[in-house]
Amino acid sequence: MAATGNLTRGGGARSGIATEPWWVRAILITLAVVVLGVLLVLPLVTIFVEAFREGWAAYKEQIIAPETWSAIKLTLITALIAVPLNLVFGIAAAWAVTKFNFWGKSILVTLIDLPFSVSPVAAGLALVILFNLQNGYLAPVLKWLDLKVIFSLPGMVLATVFITFPFVARELIPLMQSQGTEEEEAAHVLGANGWQMFWRVTLPNIKWGVLYGVILCNARAMGEFGAVYAVSSNFEGQKTLPLYIERVYYASWVSLVPVFAVASLLGVLALITLVVKTWLEWKTQREMAEGSKAVH
Amino acid sequence: MSIVAKNITKRFGNYTALDNVTVEAPAGKLVALLGPSGSGKTTLLRIIAGLEFADAGHVLFENEDATARSARHRNVGFVFQHYALFRHMTIFENIAFPLRVRKQPKDEVGERVRELLKLVQLEGLEKRYPSQLSGGQRQRIALARALAARPKVLLLDEPFGALDAKVRKELRRWLRRLHDEIHVTSLFVTHDQEEALEVADQVVIMNQAKVEQIGTPEEVYNKPANPFVFGFLGQVNVFHGRVANGQAQLANGAIVAPAAGQVGEGSVAAYVRPHDIDLLKDDPHDGSATAGKVAWVHRAGSTIKIEVILNATNQLLIVELPRERYAQLNVLANDDVWARPRDAKLFTGDYQI
Numbered sequence: 001m002a003a004t005g006n007l008t009r010g011g012g013a014r015s016g017i018a019t020e021p022w023w024v025r026a027i028l029i030t031l032a033v034v035v036l037g038v039l040l041v042l043p044l045v046t047i048f049v050e051a052f053r054e055g056w057a058a059y060k061e062q063i064i065a066p067e068t069w070s071a072i073k074l075t076l077i078t079a080l081i082a083v084p085l086n087l088v089f090g091i092a093a094a095w096a097v098t099k100f101n102f103w104g105k106s107i108l109v110t111l112i113d114l115p116f117s118v119s120p121v122a123a124g125l126a127l128v129i130l131f132n133l134q135n136g137y138l139a140p141v142l143k144w145l146d147l148k149v150i151f152s153l154p155g156m157v158l159a160t161v162f163i164t165f166p167f168v169a170r171e172l173i174p175l176m177q178s179q180g181t182e183e184e185e186a187a188h189v190l191g192a193n194g195w196q197m198f199w200r201v202t203l204p205n206i207k208w209g210v211l212y213g214v215i216l217c218n219a220r221a222m223g224e225f226g227a228v229y230a231v232s233s234n235f236e237g238q239k240t241l242p243l244y245i246e247r248v249y250y251a252s253w254v255s256l257v258p259v260f261a262v263a264s265l266l267g268v269l270a271l272i273t274l275v276v277k278t279w280l281e282w283k284t285q286r287e288m289a290e291g292s293k294a295v296h
Numbered sequence: 297m298s299i300v301a302k303n304i305t306k307r308f309g310n311y312t313a314l315d316n317v318t319v320e321a322p323a324g325k326l327v328a329l330l331g332p333s334g335s336g337k338t339t340l341l342r343i344i345a346g347l348e349f350a351d352a353g354h355v356l357f358e359n360e361d362a363t364a365r366s367a368r369h370r371n372v373g374f375v376f377q378h379y380a381l382f383r384h385m386t387i388f389e390n391i392a393f394p395l396r397v398r399k400q401p402k403d404e405v406g407e408r409v410r411e412l413l414k415l416v417q418l419e420g421l422e423k424r425y426p427s428q429l430s431g432g433q434r435q436r437i438a439l440a441r442a443l444a445a446r447p448k449v450l451l452l453d454e455p456f457g458a459l460d461a462k463v464r465k466e467l468r469r470w471l472r473r474l475h476d477e478i479h480v481t482s483l484f485v486t487h488d489q490e491e492a493l494e495v496a497d498q499v500v501i502m503n504q505a506k507v508e509q510i511g512t513p514e515e516v517y518n519k520p521a522n523p524f525v526f527g528f529l530g531q532v533n534v535f536h537g538r539v540a541n542g543q544a545q546l547a548n549g550a551i552v553a554p555a556a557g558q559v560g561e562g563s564v565a566a567y568v569r570p571h572d573i574d575l576l577k578d579d580p581h582d583g584s585a586t587a588g589k590v591a592w593v594h595r596a597g598s599t600i601k602i603e604v605i606l607n608a609t610n611q612l613l614i615v616e617l618p619r620e621r622y623a624q625l626n627v628l629a630n631d632d633v634w635a636r637p638r639d640a641k642l643f644t645g646d647y648q649i
Contacts, residue, residue, distance in 0.1 A: 182376055188347070196397050
């Protein structure tokens with residue numbers, strides 16, 4: 001307990017639990033800040049610095065180029081389809097897992113987490129094996145439906161949906177678990193049918209969790225590279241923003257400004273996501289605290 | 297509307313929660329389901345509500361079989377122990393909920409909500425949220441919400457369990473007065489025997505998935521059917537002994553003459569309430585009292601509680617005396633006293649409390 005004597009040295013609140021001397025604390029904090037700075041902040045700052053190295057005009061030229069816009073459009077369309085789909089899937093999965101008991105529940109929970117443990121490229125290639133029109137397993141079905149999946153928008157959406165599937169569900173499951181089923185039971189006894197119960201009672205209670213999940217899902221959807229790369233082609237108008245950045249990088253002989261200019265768009269998205277996410281996280285924490293207070 | 301739960305059996309895996317239980321609540325009466333944790337009372341209430349389904353048996357509302365109906369269609373009012381108010385809705389919307397899901401017109405909804413707020417004496421709180429209310433207020437709102445759609449039957453699951461002792465006492469009297477006003481058939485679950493005896497018209501005592509006794513509060517307290525009921529409804533002192541020649545000789549030396557024909561021969565247990573024991577300074581020399589030493593005197597309270605260790609059996613005796621009697625007696629710890637039971641209920645055979 002020799003370290004206890006050091007507790008009164010230095011400033012700051014003491015919880016009485018941490019008994020490390022102040023210099024240990026200082027080293028740890030510095031280490032954390034340096035690592036975060038080098039790995040996260042520095043690259044982000046570099047993107048913006050390099051993007052504007054040749055001035056605002058050069059930057060603007062890259063942003064308003066037609067290929068850039070085509071990439072932006074494709075990214076937006078993919079996200080606009082994938083995110084709502086995962087919103088519905090996620091809410092349904094979280095609802096099933098938290099409000100009911102059924103055989104295979106733990107299997108479902110494991111499956112929800114599957115996209116996190118699979119390499120995105122592997123996932124994309126798996127989709128290629130399934131859906132390609134030459135010798136894919138589902139090729140006969142696709143030919144019958146006259147549907148092109150790989151090297152086309154449906155394939156990119158599918159890849160994005162797979163990769164971003166867990167975000168909404170994983171956010172909602174602990175939230176709904178902490179809120180329990182009592183309010184839904186009360187709604188049931190008071191005469192509400194399933195839809196009324198969900199819309200009037202469950203959804204308002206989880207709205208911040210849903211928004212948080214959607215923000216994460218969207219950020220990941222817009223930034224997905226590996227899986228979408230595997231299922232898409234080299235043609236123009238077929239590249240999402242991350243894919244486009246890669247192509248510009250390999251095609252840039254003279255300067256790197258084009259690359260960083262386009263990358264800065266994703267950088268801005270990252271910053272916006274971070275701000276909104278932090279605010280929603282704070283909101284959801286409050287919901288969970290209130291939820292467990294009400295139940296116990 | 298009367299409630300009848302007939303021959304209800306419910307099992308959760310290997311655990312039997314209810315074993316062929318039959319309970320009746322006459323129309324307009326307030327009935328208590330009383331018992332320790334795990335006795336099955338909450339399960340029974342939820343089966344009557346339709347929140348659970350029994351493995352066997354029937355639930356009848358005014359002789360109409362509702363067993364297969366889901367909770368939505370039974371039109372029962374249910375009050376949860378932890379209120380289950382909708383935290384994101386105002387008090388007004390909470391109470392209006394059952395009316396809104398039945399698609400009632402707006403002005404009717406408003407009128408009914410105001411009527412109910414007046415009934416539970418919480419006017420003016422329409423725009424507040426549940427988190428801004430005290431526990432007692434929340435439970436009254438939960439009650440108002442349960443009554444909004446005019447249910448024929450009101451079910452309450454340990455409604456005051458989550459509240460402070462003082463609020464609990466206030467609200468139980470309030471519930472009784474409310475029931476007298478609106479006369480809805482009500483069934484409430486509690487493990488607090490004081491609450492059940494004070495509030496209910498009829499008490500159903502349950503233990504380990506079975507019904508032990510049904511009767512008015514007076515009946516179950518003064519004429520308990522078995523040792524469990526006796527012990528559950530209040531404190532009790534137990535003496536063991538043998539019955540011979542029409543008299544019970546108890547281990548502590550006292551002789552109790554049972555009422556004619558009450559018990560046969562064999563081993564016997566005498567159950568005596570703390571307030572049915574007299575304490576005397578001297579031996580009355582008629583075999584009716586037994587010697588002991590005062591161990592502890594609790595002087596704070598409406599009655600004085602004295603703990604006595606009996607000399608013969610080293611048994612702890614709990615005695616309750618009115619304050620005036622104790623003032624006359626004036627014993628302190630370590631004094632010698634003689635304890636004389638005035639009234640006892642005798643049970644034969646082997647029993648476990």
